[in-house]
Amino acid sequence: MKMILDTLLNRRRFLKATGATGAAAATTAGVGKLAGFTAASTTSTHVNARPGGETRVTKNICHQCPARCGINVYTTNGRVHAIYGDPGNPIANGKLCPKGHLGTQLLYDPDRFKGPMKRTNPNKGRDEDPEFVPISWDEAFDIVAERLNRLRERGESHRFAHFYGRGWGSSDAGLYGDFGKLYGTPNSAIGHASMCAEGSKRAKRATDGNDSYNSYDYRNTNYILNFGAGFLEAFRPYNYLMQVWGHMRTKSPKTRVTTIDVRMNPTMAASDRALMIKPGTDGALALAIAHVILTEGLWDKEFVGDFEDGRNHFRTGETIIPDAFQANWTHGLAEWWNGELKDRTPEWAEEITTIPAKHIYTVAREFATTRPAMAIMERGPTAHFNGTYNGMAVHALNALVGSMFAEGGLFYQMGPSYGPLPVSADDYMDDYAREMQGKHPRIDMAGTEKWPMAGTMMQECAKHHLAGDPYKLDTAMFFVTNPIWTAPDPRLWEEALKDVFIIDTSPYPGETAMYADIIMPEHTYLERLQDSPTYPFEGWPMAALRTPAVDPVYDTKHFGDMIIEIGKRINSPMADYYRELGDVENMLRHRAAGFANDPGDNGVNDFESWKEKGVWYKKPYHWRYWRGTFYEWDGEGYNIEMSEDEVKDKLMPTASGKFEFKSSFLENNANYIAREMGIAEDRVGLIQWVEPRHTGDGDLHFVTPKTPLHAEGRSANIPQAQAYMQPIVGGRGTCYLEIHPKTAQERGINDGDTVRLSAQVRGETKSILAVARYMPGHRPDTLVLPMEYGHWAQGRWATAQGRDMKPGHSGDLTENLSDPISGLACYYTAKVRLEKA
Structure with missing residues (x-):
């Protein structure tokens, strides 16, 4: 059995310092074997352990990902033995994702620090x-x-x-x-947002004025155009997304899904259409889709606007007279077309993205005519030097089809009705x-x-x-x-x-x-006792509460x-x-006092009822766009027509108060963008194609996605999670480098061989080892190594694979390059070299 950090810490000193005992360090065996390890397991926490005594159920919030699902935690004789989704929590609805049940493994992890x-x-x-x-x-x-x-x-x-x-x-x-x-x-x-998903937020700040993630009305949408979001892997809120997927795919009409990614994954496998794109080129594809929507007259004229004479003057390669287009809830469309979009045809995009032009035409027509529709994205398009511009191009599609704040579309999250703290x-x-x-x-x-x-x-x-x-x-x-x-x-x-x-x-x-x-x-x-206002979900406000189970x-x-x-x-x-201020409980009691004047739909109106129910929420979302007009909820319906100033103040806080195809946010930083990105100052505000900049000096793209059992770096010391880290290619006891067979065979690499990946980082060659696993569904020019392994600390299971250094840590090959606008680290932009070790 390999104790944590065995090259760093003296075993006897560590156990003495942390208070670990022989019983805690070596309890029931068997769990470790799931991952191919010989290390001892944590204490048994299975539901079927049938503990005696009185069982108590407490409300809590899962911490395995940002979703913030409500959970019911079952404790008997002072020991947690089961975790289920809370039926009263609107995100969980009584269900959990595969990693939601692993909380007991974190609670009873024998390698935890035992005190200060x-x-x-x-x-x-x-x-x-x-x-x-x-x-x-x-x-x-x-x-x-x-x-x-x-x-x-x-x-x-x-x-x-x-x-x-x-x-x-x-x-x-x-x-x-x-x-x-x-x-x-x-x-x-x-x-840590600059090392997470800041790119999508900043793309929205630049176009609709909201520096935030979107909320989505998935239940009512008829088409999802998915750019690189792991909807059935690691998108937020993952548990709810698996639930709503079933609804979307069985309702009438069924929600159609097109997924754009650089690799085959569960989301792409379950979609109606898969477009395998060259890394970093999502913006080019989105621009070509926008080009088709405009040239074929498929845009939402009530939201976007129209030509004065009612005729479509958008023709490939030709400019329009700016004053001839009368905008409604958008700004800068004529300048966008003339300065960028008129030449961004599917044929042009095919050369950049490698996606055939005929597929781009088909997707553009489907997306624009199967309404309500939405375009979603995450790190796939944005974790590159050109990430903000890529994200802006994707988000522009939502404006073109009238999905902003509309039924079946996307909006932004409201906050809870918290009371003030006792002191200022x-x-x-x-x-x-x-x-x-x-x-x-x-x-x-x-x-x-x-x-x-x-x-x-x-x-x-x-x-x-x-x-x-x-x-x-x-x-x-x-x-x-x-x-x-x-x-x-x-x-x-x-x-x-x-x-x-x-x-x-x-x-x-x-x-x-x-x-x-x-x-x-x-x-x-x-x-822990802790509050958690929801991450962007369905827009209406919600705040859950963690209460200690033990x-x-x-x-x-x-x-x-x-x-x-x-x-x-x-x-x-x-x-x-x-x-x-006192302590956390005193703070939360004052926050909950705000519920007295705004009781939740489930009756929560104070701290005690919040603890009992585990969540406060208040439906519906307060604003809705419909047929050219924005409306506000009056308590019975969307009956209050909003003025342009109100829309600007509450929904689209851009300089124009509208969705901006020519971004005032970017124009205010024109000198900086021109200097850092090589774009002419008079063009920086336009949503446009910008070439990605790749690091590493290699010939193969290197992406490091999250997987369904990736708990934001916390699952590395959970053997159950490691055992099922890669649902597509399997795996026990290691994490495989996923590689197209043709790419491997050209280098004399067999399935299961140990390989070496190398990249230039800060002018030096850095290398890691991995085990190759053939994956014919991926792009031949792209290698995939899920981000979870390669720890040299964290616990005994996290470091167990370090015995033969396979796989190494993907971060060692990732140069510290960031998108100049959003600041998001370019995790997906590395290019590496590959050889048999």
Whole structure:
């Protein structure tokens, strides 16, 4: 049996420091064998274990992905033994996806940190034993507060940063803003969105003014044009999508689905039509579809507008007289056509995308005439240098067919009716905090001249720190993020964090935790009290609540309470603020007070009923577009006609108050875009084709998708998840490199051979090993390696495959290149070389 980090930590010291016992480290056997490992299993948590005693059911929210499905957690004799979807939660509807049942494996993971610890070895690195020793929570809080107080006394509070991944609500990520304002740092907090899906959000900000993900009316749509979204794999909310898929595909008329991707996956296999596209060229395809819609007169004239004389003047290669087109709810269509779209024919797109022109014509006609229809997207089009422009081209199709805010179309999520907190942070700011506001840029340089359009740039922080530009960090605290593994070119983070005081709050011994000076392990989600306003879902507001299913298994704390306790120890008025705030439960009781004046559809009107039901929600969505007019809900129907100003204020907050084919958001940053992307300043606002820029200096595209059992990096130490990581090609105990047989045979590679992948990263050749698995459904020029394996920490099962280093970590081959507009890391843009090892 291979203990975690066996090259890093002395087994005896680790077990002593974390409080693990022989029984906890080696319980029931068998689960590990599912993945082909010999490691011992976690304690049995199967439903059919038939525990005796009284069973208690608590409401909670799954933490396996962003979907935020409500769950019922079954606990008997203080032990969780079953998790099911909550029938009263509108996302779950009593169901769960394949990974939703794995929460017990995370709760009872024997490799969890058992309590707070401090590092005693000052040296940091993969081969360094942190020599963690247990400490009390008071000691941990005092150490952190003392360090933060010293920074503040020196006028260097800006050198402290919070980094976070999956924030949930006001009780965790919602605390960051006030902490940073009161303490005096611009770096509270730097989120992971730039390493997730920021591209699709920024494409929508540039066109309809909403910097957000869409909500969708899937139940009423008749056509889905899917650009790279893993609808039946990893799109949000995955559990609900599997449910609504059945509805869409059995209703009359059946929802038709066309999927565009670079590889065969479950979504593409279940679709009506599959278009295998060259990586990074989705924007060219979307422009060609738009060209057909306009030249054939298939656009929604009530939303888009029409020519004064009622005739169609859109002809391939010919410009139109701008004043001849009268726009309704759109802006810049004439300029878009004249400056870009008139030449973007399917024949042109075929040369770029490799998709035959005849298929592009067919899809364009289907999409435009099978209404209501929607075009959806995710990292497939946007995780490239040209990602925002690709995303804008895709989203423009929704405007052309009148799907914005329409039945069967797409809109944006409303927030819950929360009450205010018991105190206001503005009342506790001292002169120092006021002086620090705006004095220093963020360490990631987001919002500065370097990245003026990006909201966050976590992947830039390591190199900025190493260069001391704009300054060096002194202290950093991490919550639900592990950049030493998840960031592109993660070894740069290993160098950067050697001289930073690190506070890691993960329950698990991930790579970033191995560089930590203080370990402050948080609860798992089954031990936590926490709110969660829904991710974009169906538009109407919803907020679920986690309630602890069990007392903490180990000596852990809620992350929100950690922030509050640190705040109480800062030598400034902010200490009084956090004393008044109290704790997470007090916060949530005040938030729930807002429900009294706006009870949920299920009767939730206070904190106690919220705990009982597990969710507050309020239908319907408040706005609807219909036949050229926007309407607002009046309590009985969509009966209030909205003015143009109201539409601009509530629905499309662009400069024009309309959907912009010529983006004012981009035009406001014309100098920057022209400099970074080589586009003429007078054209930057147009939705247009921009060539992708590939890294790696190889001849094969390299994509690293998420899979149905990928729990955002948390499933690496769950043997059940590893056993079924790749539903298309199978796999036990490893993760395969999926490769077209023709591509493999040209290189003398047989199915099952060990192969070496190489790429240029920062001017050096980097290589990883993998096991080849033939996949004839993929593009011959594209290699696929799901992002989950290659850990050198995280736990015994996560590192078990490290015995023969197969597969390596895909991030090691990923150059740190980002889309200049959205700031999204270009995870899918690498090109690698392949050879038999």
